[in-house]
Amino acid sequence: MRSRSGSSTVDGIRLNISPDQSVRSGTRWIRGKIQKILRNPTGQVADSGPTNTDGHQSPSEEEQPFVTPNFEECLEGQYLCEATQLLIDREKHLFGEITEANEQEVEKLAADHEALEKRMQQTLQQSLSLNPQDVSEDVTSALMSAVKAISLEEEQDQLWKKRCRTPPAWRPTKWKERHDSVLHELVNGRMDNPSILVGDQVNQSSIQADINSMGRQLKDDLLLVVTVVNSCYPPEMDICNFYARLYHQTFSSRLRKIADFVLDDRDCIFLLQWVNEFYPGILQKSELANNINTEALGKLLPDELLKALEEQYLSKQQSDLMIFTDRALDAAKKEWDQGKEPTRDDGCYVSPVACDVIQIINGVLTSAQKIVGDEHKPQQIASHLTGFMQRYRALQEDIIKHNRPHSKALIKANLGCVKQFRDFLTTKSHLFPEDVRENCLQVLTEMKQSAHTYLLNPVHKVLKPHYQKLGTSDWLKKNVFEKLLFSTDEELQQLQGSAQSCHQELICQLHREVTEEYVRRLLRGEVKLKDRDRQQKAYMTMKENAERLHELFTRMGSKQEWLKEILTKIAEVLKLQDIPAIQMQIVSLGSAYPDLSEKHVSALLKLKTTLTKADRKTIKATLSDTLKESRADAETRTFFSNVEVR
Numbered sequence: 001m002r003s004r005s006g007s008s009t010v011d012g013i014r015l016n017i018s019p020d021q022s023v024r025s026g027t028r029w030i031r032g033k034i035q036k037i038l039r040n041p042t043g044q045v046a047d048s049g050p051t052n053t054d055g056h057q058s059p060s061e062e063e064q065p066f067v068t069p070n071f072e073e074c075l076e077g078q079y080l081c082e083a084t085q086l087l088i089d090r091e092k093h094l095f096g097e098i099t100e101a102n103e104q105e106v107e108k109l110a111a112d113h114e115a116l117e118k119r120m121q122q123t124l125q126q127s128l129s130l131n132p133q134d135v136s137e138d139v140t141s142a143l144m145s146a147v148k149a150i151s152l153e154e155e156q157d158q159l160w161k162k163r164c165r166t167p168p169a170w171r172p173t174k175w176k177e178r179h180d181s182v183l184h185e186l187v188n189g190r191m192d193n194p195s196i197l198v199g200d201q202v203n204q205s206s207i208q209a210d211i212n213s214m215g216r217q218l219k220d221d222l223l224l225v226v227t228v229v230n231s232c233y234p235p236e237m238d239i240c241n242f243y244a245r246l247y248h249q250t251f252s253s254r255l256r257k258i259a260d261f262v263l264d265d266r267d268c269i270f271l272l273q274w275v276n277e278f279y280p281g282i283l284q285k286s287e288l289a290n291n292i293n294t295e296a297l298g299k300l301l302p303d304e305l306l307k308a309l310e311e312q313y314l315s316k317q318q319s320d321l322m323i324f325t326d327r328a329l330d331a332a333k334k335e336w337d338q339g340k341e342p343t344r345d346d347g348c349y350v351s352p353v354a355c356d357v358i359q360i361i362n363g364v365l366t367s368a369q370k371i372v373g374d375e376h377k378p379q380q381i382a383s384h385l386t387g388f389m390q391r392y393r394a395l396q397e398d399i400i401k402h403n404r405p406h407s408k409a410l411i412k413a414n415l416g417c418v419k420q421f422r423d424f425l426t427t428k429s430h431l432f433p434e435d436v437r438e439n440c441l442q443v444l445t446e447m448k449q450s451a452h453t454y455l456l457n458p459v460h461k462v463l464k465p466h467y468q469k470l471g472t473s474d475w476l477k478k479n480v481f482e483k484l485l486f487s488t489d490e491e492l493q494q495l496q497g498s499a500q501s502c503h504q505e506l507i508c509q510l511h512r513e514v515t516e517e518y519v520r521r522l523l524r525g526e527v528k529l530k531d532r533d534r535q536q537k538a539y540m541t542m543k544e545n546a547e548r549l550h551e552l553f554t555r556m557g558s559k560q561e562w563l564k565e566i567l568t569k570i571a572e573v574l575k576l577q578d579i580p581a582i583q584m585q586i587v588s589l590g591s592a593y594p595d596l597s598e599k600h601v602s603a604l605l606k607l608k609t610t611l612t613k614a615d616r617k618t619i620k621a622t623l624s625d626t627l628k629e630s631r632a633d634a635e636t637r638t639f640f641s642n643v644e645v646r
Contacts (some may be wrong), residue, residue, distance in 0.1 A: 065454040091156070095168060106168070113170045120146050120175070124182045128169040128190065128221055129226050144232040150175045151234070190217055192255065205257055209266045211274055214254060218247045219282045226291040248297045251279075258303045265316050270373060272309055275300045278375030310372050318381045321364055325388045328356050333395055341406040342413040348499050350411050353392070354417035358424045361385070365431040379433045386436050389421075391444040396447055411451045412498035418501050420449050447519075452509050458492040459510060459518070467517050471525025478538055481545050485552055488514065491557050504557045511553040512639075515563045518545070519570065519575045520643045523603035530609050532577060539575035540609070542567055566593070566639060573604060579615055583622045592625050595641040598623065603645045 027475075070386050090109055096221045123146040130140070154434045157172035194217035196209075199502050204212065225243045231237040251559050259271060283294040299306070332353050335342075342349045361382065368378035396414055420446050432440075466484035495506055522542075530536045546567035553560070569589045582605075598620050605616045 006418075014174060022417065032089060042637075055478060057352050062539070064525075064539075069322070077426070091168065110168070110170055113173070113516065116149070117173070117175070118537050121178070121182050124179060126184055127183075127229055127232075128186060128224060130224065131239055139229065140232050143229070147233050147237070150179050168237075184246055187243070187250050191247070191250045195220075203264065205264075205267055205270075207261075207263070208270045209260065211255070214251060215274055215278060215282070218251055221281075222288055222292070226287050230291065241293055241296075244288075244292045244294075244297060248300070252300045255300050256302075256305065259301060259309060263309075263312075265312070268309055268312050268316075272306075272313055272371045275306065277370045280373075284645070312378060313371065314368065314380055317368055317378075320382065321361065321381055322384050322388075324360050325357050325385075328353050329391055329395060329427040336395070336399060336410060339404065339406060341409050348416070348503075349413035349497050350499075351413040351417050354420035354424075357388075358420060362424070362428065362431070365428075369431075375430060379436075382432045383436055385432065386439040386443070389440045392417075392446050394441050396450065400450065408455065409497065411454055412502075415448065415451050415502040415506070416499040418444050418451070419499065440465060448505075452506055455495060456508060456510055459488075459495070460513070462491055463487055463514070465515075467521050470518060470521035471527065473527060475522070475525070475527055476541050476560075478541075481541075481548070485548055489552060492552075500557075506561070507553060507556050507558045508560050511549075511560045511563060514553075515549065515566065516639070516642050518549075519640075520645070522570075522607075523643065525599065525606055525643045528609050529574065532610070533609060535574050535577075537611070539571045542571035542574065546571065551633070562637060563639075571606065574607065577610075581620060582611075585618050585624050586619055593637060595638045596623070599642065599645050600640050600643065 090105075123142050127143050130143075137539075147511065153173045153175040157174065160167040160171045191214050194213040196213050196214070221245060229243070230240050255275070263271065279300055280294075283289065283292065283297070288294070301309075314374050328492050330350065342351055344350065365378050365381060368381060369375055372378055396411065399410050401415075422441065422484075425432065425440055425444075429437055463484065466480070466487060469475065469480045470484075492507065492510070495510070496503060496507065527538075546564045548563070549567070550564040566589075569585065569592075573582060573585050573589070576585060586601060601620050601623055602616060605611055605619060611619075
């Protein structure tokens with residue numbers, strides 16, 4: 001067989017140079033790489049022969065500007081792409097001739113292929129050992145060269161598929177498949193033996209420590225892949241997503257084995273946290289999210305395993321929450337039984353029930369949403385909240401029923417709790433099932449109204465003698481209303497002690513109830529306005545009363561300005577003399593308050609004895625048409641429905 005390559009030596013180093021290699025390799029290899037290979041152990045370039053006395057190299061050396069290292073030198077220098085190309089060139093010469101290939105050269109080529117593949121695998125196995133803090137071209141060049149070598153081998157495999165000749169024993173090499181296999185083994189090995197930080201396993205079970213270590217290894221390695229390894233691969237190999245799939249599948253496989261065990265509650269929670277919170281959090285890091293298709297990875301655990309873990313976790317959380325809320329009520333009941341008055345904060349009675357219960361409910365449900373990875377599933381934890389509210393209402397009813405010296409203070413403190421619970425259920429509605437939320441709000445509404453009634457009934461009892469004079473001829477006397485205002489002012493002082501917003505609601509209700517009682521007594525009374533002068537005096541009296549009542553309650557915090565308007569409109573009816581004018585005023589009153597009935601209008605008009613029965617009938621007929629239109633408007637206020645007339 002004829003010789004296809006020449007050989008020469010430079011200071012004892014053999015260089016294989018074939019005629020066609022000299023051109024191709026000469027353009028690929030620059031002098032710097034040759035010098036790097038030829039450096040001696042001391043780091044100096046090997047002596048290349050005598051030089052001129054002026055320090056320049058001899059003419060014979062300058063005639064050799066480019067040299068190509070042989071296969072062994074490429075392999076030693078981690079130039080795997082160039083080493084691969086040398087072997088492919090030798091392969092083409094050996095198996096491209098008509099004559100039979102030299103057996104010894106074929107065996108040598110096969111051995112070189114085996115050595116190259118071994119070095120390629122070693123390089124791939126070290127690809128996750130790169131230090132991202134100390135990355136340079138030298139660090140990544142070996143891996144980059146190995147990746148290029150794989151591409152060259154794949155191309156050569158494809159070329160042999162198109163030939164009709166028997167390929168060498170090493171064809172096809174399937175280096176891409178071997179690349180994938182090596183990386184799979186590499187990932188498995190790193191997840192089987194993850195790095196452990198000092199102090200990581202403190203207060204952790206063995207299961208928690210294993211999961212934590214694997215998760216940290218996954219995060220660190222994927223960050224290394226996207227910041228360093230990715231630059232060594234061509235885009236079409238999509239190496240970031242390849243590694244992500246390997247780590248996801250490996251982590252998932254190990255977590256499935258853990259989930260198959262009967263886990264205690266702490267390990268169950270920790271596993272769910274990694275599946276639904278920590279792992280998605282890792283993938284959401286900008287470095288990873290920009291390079292990895294995280295949605296394509298899916299969940300770490302299948303639905304059947306997740307469902308069992310979630311049921312165990314949610315059941316435990318619900319049980320713990322019920323125990324805590326019951327304890328909060330038991331503590332409040334104990335203080336009630338012991339006759340303890342609630343503490344004050346800035347002059348207001350306060351109870352810890354709402355604050356403590358809301359804090360634990362919000363913490364448990366918010367945490368459960370993250371741990372389970374779902375907004376609606378944790379709602380079942382709060383399903384017992386209706387029962388808690390009902391027991392809370394029963395405690396308040398017991399306090400009211402016994403009416404002990406400290407009962408009023410407790411009810412004022414409870415009003416603050418009711419307000420806190422209502423605000424919580426309203427602003428955090430997504431935490432609760434809709435039926436549970438509505439039931440709880442209904443119970444709280446009943447509790448507030450019960451507390452208001454309990455606190456306001458004594459006030460109305462004191463004011464009752466003054467109410468009774470409003471329906472008599474004494475009504476027009478100035479001192480009658482003065483006494484009512486004075487007593488009301490005194491009673492308002494006794495109502496203080498609840499939180500500001502709660503106190504304001506209480507004052508608003510009293511403002512409304514006093515106004516309702518005023519109108520009720522007037523319409524039910526025996527006052528007869530027999531002439532224009534008396535009607536004018538009634539108008540002036542009622543208008544002044546409206547102003548004084550409004551001023552008193554506004555000073556105490558009421559915002560119910562519309563109540564003044566009602567008394568003023570009624571006063572206008574008492575003053576007016578023309579039927580059309582009275583009709584317009586009644587229509588105005590009925591439009592604003594559609595619960596105004598004909599009975600109310602009849603009672604009001606009967607005060608004006610100057611009106612005939614026919615006049616009253618005409619005015620009421622006008623009202624009927626107005627009410628049909630006004631009652632369709634849901635935004636209008638109600639007032640007269642609470643004012644009973646005979």
